[in-house]
Amino acid sequence: MENIIGLASSLAYIFFVIGIATVVAKKSQGASETSRKVVHILVGNWVFLTPLFTELWAVVLVPFTFIIINSLSLKYTLISAMERNDDSLGTVYYAVSLFFLSGLGFILGFRALPYIGVLTMAYGDGFAAITGKKWGKRKPFPFAPLKSLAGSLTVATAAFLATFGSLLYFQKDFSTERSLLFILFIALLNGIFSAFMELTGKKGCDNLTLPIGSGLFAVLTMEFGTLPYFLYLAAALAILVYAFRKEAITPDGMVAALLTAVTLYTLGGFLLGSSLILFFILGTGVSKMKTKEKSEAEKTQEHTGARNWKQVLANSLPAVILSWIYFFTDEPIYLLLAFTVFSAAASDTFSSEIGMMSKGKVFHILTGKPLPMGVSGGVTLQGLVAGIVGSVLLSLPILLAFGPEEYLLGVLLGFFGTIIDSVLGASLQRKYEDVSGKLQDIPAHAMDLPKKGFRLVSNNAVNLLSLTLVAIVGYVVTTL
Structure with a gap:
């Protein structure tokens, strides 16, 4: 009543x-x-x-x-x-x-x-x-x-x-x-x-x-x-302000990042919150590394400037959701999977950013055919090695929180993340033709329609989907 x-x-x-x-x-x-x-x-x-x-x-x-x-x-x-x-x-x-x-x-x-x-x-x-x-x-x-x-x-x-x-x-x-x-x-x-x-x-x-x-x-x-929480909050804010001044993040990106940091720390603990900060620092660092080859490749890519709220959420939303599930269920597996999201995000970021500095050939991950540098779905040997390095680094919090066995799982799932991201980028992500007929991630003209992939599947959508799949695969592997 x-x-x-x-x-x-x-x-x-x-x-x-x-x-x-x-x-x-x-x-x-x-x-x-x-x-x-x-x-x-x-x-x-x-x-x-x-x-x-x-x-x-x-x-x-x-x-x-x-x-x-x-x-x-x-x-x-x-x-x-x-x-x-x-x-x-x-x-x-x-x-x-x-x-x-x-x-x-x-x-x-x-x-x-x-x-x-x-x-x-x-x-x-x-x-x-x-x-x-x-x-x-x-x-x-x-x-x-x-x-x-x-x-x-x-x-x-x-x-x-x-x-x-x-x-x-x-x-x-x-x-x-x-x-x-x-x-x-x-x-x-x-x-x-x-x-x-x-x-x-x-x-x-x-x-x-x-x-x-x-x-x-x-x-x-x-x-x-608590006092550690406020110290963490102050550190996160200082990093975001510095990044904003260096034009590495937008104001709306700062809002998304700060709310994400608060959620991960309060629901998942200091190490999970630190994973976000570590990913942001290392990811921003490799993004700022430039060579002539990389600068040319970035001209054909989406979102190469300051990180906005969409990019922040695309790389962290699965971890946020998993931290809420962990809060309600108190099952450690969800906390572990939240850590692996950042392993995969770092692996993909390292692979993409450092891979574009390679002077070697770029191959389509599904067909093995040559691709222009910077096109989603292309991989290089240098990029794959960099992806392993990124996964190894961002899995270190897992080692501290869980142990060596879970650390190895985090490294493997992280590297799996960059592979599945490339597969989805090659098969689903929208691609356009430049004036010479070559594929690229952005349209040559404002009204151009995609020649391959799905119109609504952007690079952010691929990132979000690949990290979600990492969590799902990780859940299946750990439960089996």
Whole structure:
């Protein structure tokens, strides 16, 4: 009965908000920024109704319903009061965030999670547009030229208040009682981090990254925050800032990398978190190594500049998922497999980056025929040897965490990763023809269609798929 009351109250409230926004839109003779912000801010208050639910299916049903409704409204303008005339998916991302945070908070028992994330998004991002428009003359962020200092301070303030109030009120949900000063410190950190996340959001993506990122950062830090954790966090941040200054990572890549680092350390421990840092340092190092041959080959490849969020997730998402599975099951095999993801990622990175410096012939991994340097699916002897070196280095944390037998497995799975990446690159990844008819990974002209492979299968997709297969094969091998 409680769930029925919760559902009825939720739907009544949501449609009440839409009704208010519709009235505002009519008074302004059409959908306006005001009507959209009314929806944005008030819908976030739905989180205060989540205590009415006693089962998971009920708490996620409302946001799941609005994922569908908002998707249809985006396409057919069903609710004009909340739509913009652009290609932003912000309203859909908003509903996805509500779904993810309410569901995960219910499963984990961390009631503060949806409150922090949703209220930061609703009030921080919502009022940032208002304060930015009124007082936002100063725009000091080169990577976000349209965002103002006033708007960022608004987001930071909202995140600080949402974090402090939620952690203080729901403190009993956590395994360790924290002092008021500790909670204030977390709230301050989350306020700064939230403001930075909002700056990096584009096309409504901040409706996804800001709530999920702020919520997870706050509750994981509250639950697992110790002196070693904060030292690790400081080291990771220092490395990312240095990499950003050297144009090795983008601002959105920094957000993805920092959230990944927090997740891996808190759920998988110091060595797994260190694997991410080690991979980033070594991978960035070999990427910066240049020869004439490599510079020429990179001209025909995807994503050869600073690492963005897609590249970060393509190389770390399987490890993040495995660390969550390990957290819920406490089965060491999933932790081991998370380590092997970075062995494989390093092996592939070493193989690709150092292989392109080879002066020898490049062979198609499936047919053995010659290929131009830099085309996905091509291998060189130098690259294969480099792949083994990368796997050996990134398997060292496995040796420390598990032992020599698991270390050998990590080395083998890591090298398997670069092989399967080349196979998938040769068979599935999209390829285009240059002006002379030779294959390359990027189109010669903006409207060119792929001549081989699948249009949606990019290099990032191949990386993600190959690392996922490494984890699956590793699971089969260890269980057999």
